[in-house]
Amino acid sequence: MHKTDLASAGAFMAVAAIFMIGAWRFGISSRTSDGVPGAGFFPFIIGLIVLGLNSAQVVLWLKGKGEGKPSFALADEQRDNPRALFVTIAALVGLLVLWRLIFFEAAALLFCLAMNHFYGRGKLFNLVFSLLLVGLIHLFFARFLYIQFTL
Amino acid sequence: MADWLNGVWNVLDPGVFLFLTLGVVGGGVIGALPGLTATMGIAILTPVTFWFEPTKGFAMLIGLWNSAIFAGGITAILINTPGTPASIASTFDGYPLYKQGKGGLALGINVIYSAFGGIFGTLVLMFFSFPLARFTIGFGATEYFALALFGLTMMAAVSTGSILKGLISGFTGILLSTVGIDPMLAMKRFTLGSVYLIDGVLFLPVMIGMFGLGEVLNQIFEHRPSVEAEERSQRRVNLSLGRVIPNWGEIRSSLKLTVICAAIGTVVGAIPAAGGDIASIISWGQSRKWSKHPEEYGKGSLEGLAVSTVSNNSVLGGALTTMLTLGIPGDAATAVLIGSLMMYGMQPGPKMFTEFRPFVINIILLMLLANLLFLVIGLVTAKASAKVLAVNQRTVWVSVCVLCVVGSFALNNSYFDVLLMFAAGLIGFLFRRCGYAPGPFILGLLLGGMLEANLRRALVISQGDYAIFVQRPVSCVLLIVTVLTLAWPLIKGRLFPAGGK
Known part of the structure; x- marks a missing residue:
């Protein structure tokens, strides 16, 4: 049991409901003469199962009075981790945005330099590692496999 | 026989051998680095292998898989931290052996x-x-449906502490597999008007996101400086490693038990969802009961280490048997390998042995060759392999993030796939934090299409009569086993009310 079980069950139920509404429109019981159920039949049934399983999850959560393992609790020594996580996610978003603006290799190089700097790696190591990683990616993917990173 | 000879010719091709060697070396590094798993390695490497012919691509994946599982034992022995979950039992005797100055022998x-x-x-x-495969050749839509359902519930039941969460994860994966063209009526479903979703939610970017990026984000969130400091201090201990090759007496004394444990590992591997961790723990526990020197177990027993390592690699053959013949994965790594085969247009299952028989033979021979190759490379580099442990975890995180982006783009040259991978990575992180295993989700996404197509095909055959699923003996048995799997916690509670152990 996790403390977040109610929230996660709610999210799964919302997804299931969206699929079920869509499935309803495609036709659930619209059988043709050969017995084929409609296009919405399978997603509706699966959506129903997901809904049912999450209802059981909600019941278990309520029976446990919301007690359980906290999903995002951290010890004192881990207090900087959320920041590291958000910086990593933000840097990845930055990489994806930069990729559209400049070419991939430059964006990847900036990502590596920024992340290594954030993680406190030495300047020389940072430069050598970033150039080596991006250089190898360029050689292998762009030169050897002819994958064009241009968007 | 001609097929086998042809297969030997194929796998001994210098190109194939080179890819296998690259896979073995790469797997050795991945397995030896704590935090990197065989599953993650296969997921990231799969799009790269697509650019080569299937035998070469699969040679790399097979080499990586086999080698990563063995290399997980290196960290288990040297720093008491299993490199992969399968090598958890190797810490019981491997690390004590290292502390006794017998690290090389371990x-x-x-x-x-x-x-x-x-x-x-x-x-x-x-x-x-x-x-x-010959037995399963007569399987029809009903059996395939029951098989897919059975595989999914088994994985959901075993892969996580909570069966309910495993099932939610698996069925949500199936739900997502319905995006795209309807398999029977060719209607577009849930595509939101996007051309990118017409082929459905592609499992490769999702796989890379969930097992690669999701895992890295979780490691960043869970990172403990004190644990890292302790590992670093253990690395600095630098005890003498001593000789590497065991003598004949040491091999002979544990021969009988290692053969038995190899058989246990293979059987456990063949059971869907039971992986190397379960096999090695069962083998270690059982051989301690059967051993002439049970008191040495856990204190640096060569036999204890031998039985745990023999079973964690014998699992692979068993898992591959189930995967190739029935199309059901034995663990998360084989689920990813199913995805790799599907990428090449092959659906694992009975048809693999008729339609792609030469390729199946190639896979089997590659498995043999991969083991022989890592035996040679592993023995030669045994002492040097300790150097891999010096790689900083943060370096691994940065590298994996970039490789996830590149890997997800490489398959279709599609920026949308990268965005899909990124979203899957975030969801994978949330899954891990909230106690949902990503394995069943991926499996649901992979098997969802097979499940739906065969369910509806069976209903066409029976003209809408659901009794067809219990009228066919194999599907009836599989459905009963599926129900029993799901009901097992309740049955266990009734049979063993005091704790249910």
């Missing part, structure tokens, strides 16, 4: 018995998969 035993287990499992695959 590393040697890890290599030799892993190779022995791998070869044993592959021989089982070689001799049993073809008869099993």
Whole structure:
């Protein structure tokens, strides 16, 4: 049991409901003469199962009075981790945005330099590692496999 | 026989051999680095292999898989931290051996018995998969439906502490597999008007996101400086490693138990969802009961280390037997391998043995060759492999993030796939934090299409009569086993009310 079980069950139920509404429109019981159920039949049934399983999850959560393992609790020594996580996610978003603006290799190089700097790696190591990683990616993917990173 | 000779010719092709070697070396590094798993390695590498012919691509994946499982034992022995979950039992005796100054011998035993287990499992695959495939050749839509359902529930039941969460994860994966063209009526479903979703939610970017990026984000969130400092201090201990090769007396004394444990590992591997961690713990526990020196177990027993390493690699042959003959994955790594085969247009299952028989033979021979190759490379580099542990975890995180982006783009040159991978990575992180295993989700996404197509095909055959699923003996048995799997916690609670153990 996790403390977040109610929230996660709610999210799964919302997804299931969206699929079920869509499935309803495609036709659930619209059988043709050969017995084929409609296009919405399978997603509706699966959506129903997901809904049912999450209802059981909600019941278990309520029976446990919301007690359980906290999903995002951290010890004192881990207090900087959320920041590291958000910086990593933000840097990845930055990489994806930069990729559209400049070419991939430059964006990847900036990502590596920024992340290594954030993680406190030495300047020389940072430069050598970033150039080596991006250089190898360029050689292998762009030169050897002819994958064009241009968007 | 001609097929086998042709297969030997194929796998001994210099190009194939080179890819296998690259896979073995890469797997050795991945397995030896705590935090990197075989599953993650295969997921990231799969799009790269697509650019080569299937035998070469699969040679790399097979090499990586086999080698990563064995190399997980290196960290288990040297820093008491299993590199992969399968090598957890190797810490019980491997680390005490290292502390006694017998680290080299422990590393040697890890290599030799892993190779022995791998070869044993592959021989089982070689001799049993073809008869099993012949038995399953008569399977129709009902059996395939029951098989897919059985595989999914087994994985959901075993992969996480909570069966309910495993099922939610798996069924949500199935739900997502319905995006795209309807398999029977060719209607567009849930595509939101996007051309990118017409082919459905592609499992490769999702796989890379969930097992690669999701895992890295979780490691960043869970990172403990004190644990890292302790590992670093253990690395600095630098005890003498001593000799690597065990003598004949040491091999002979544990021969009987290692053969038995290789068989246990193969059988456990063949059970869907039971992986190397379960096999090695069962083998270690059982052999302690049967051993002439049970008191040495856990204190640096060579036999204890041998039985745990032999079983964690023999699992692979068993898992591959189930995967190739029935299309059901034995663990998360085989679920990813199913995805790799599907990328090449092959659906694992009985048809693999008729439509792609030469390729199946190639896979079996590659498994054998991979074990022989890592035996040689592992023994030669046993002492040097300790250097891999010096790689900083943060370096790994940065590299994996970039490789996830590149890998997800490489398959279709599609920026949308990268965005999909990124979203899957975030969801994978949330899954892990909230106690949902990503394995069943991926499996649901993979098997969802098979499940739906066969369910509806069976209903066409029976003209809408659901009784068809219980009228066919194989599907009826599979459905009963599926129900029993799901009901097992309740049955266990009734049978063993005091704790249910």
